[in-house]
Amino acid sequence: MVFAHDTDVALRTAADLVNTLLGERDTLVDTADLADFVARWEWTGRITGDAEELAEVRELRPRLAASWRAGSDEELVDLVNTLLREGEALPQVVNHGDYGWHVHATPPEAPLAVRMQVEAAMALVDVVRLGERSRLRVCAAQDCEHVLVDLSRNRSRRYCEGGCGNRLAAAAYRSRRT
Ligand SMILES: [Zn+2]
Ligand SMILES: [Zn+2]
Numbered sequence: 001m002v003f004a005h006d007t008d009v010a011l012r013t014a015a016d017l018v019n020t021l022l023g024e025r026d027t028l029v030d031t032a033d034l035a036d037f038v039a040r041w042e043w044t045g046r047i048t049g050d051a052e053e054l055a056e057v058r059e060l061r062p063r064l065a066a067s068w069r070a071g072s073d074e075e076l077v078d079l080v081n082t083l084l085r086e087g088e089a090l091p092q093v094v095n096h097g098d099y100g101w102h103v104h105a106t107p108p109e110a111p112l113a114v115r116m117q118v119e120a121a122m123a124l125v126d127v128v129r130l131g132e133r134s135r136l137r138v139c140a141a142q143d144c145e146h147v148l149v150d151l152s153r154n155r156s157r158r159y160c161e162g163g164c165g166n167r168l169a170a171a172a173y174r175s176r177r178t
Pocket of ligand 1: 094096099102103104
């Protein structure tokens with residue numbers, strides 16, 4: 001395990017959110033899309049399901065996407081510190097579900113986009129502290145712009161969670177057979 005479990009989840013959540021913006025079409029365009037995303041990553045706390053919340057989450061995406069494009073630790077740190085400061089992060093140790101002790105830096109009644117912002121930023125703090133920025137990658141498939149977090153022990157993950165690895169393996173298999 002490279003990061004703590006809650007950090008892994010937060011990073012994968014952030015990548016999934018960023019990926020709704022990248023690629024052929026935007027896949028977070030209405031409140032139903034956001035409801036799906038919230039269910040997929042088991043967000044709890046205050047969720048209004050309204051257009052304002054959707055707009056706020058949509059606006060967060062390019063800011064998180066910038067983390068994957070950061071060219072240095074310093075650049076990533078600037079982004080992370082801005083996200084933490086503007087999100088008024090106040091770390092508190094909590095326990096719920098199966099997570100064990102971990103840190104929340106926003107109260108559950110804070111707006112969803114703010115909680116998403118701060119949770120992603122807190123996870124990125126771990127990435128920086130452990131010198132693991134190289135695990136924030138772009139999918140190796142030529143026709144895919146999606147981002148990923150390589151959480152494998154041997155840094156072997158090259159494809160996004162959208163199925164590019166399987167897709168390319170199937171294509172390679174077909175081309176070997178013909
Ligand atoms: Zn939690
Ligand atoms: Zn991909």
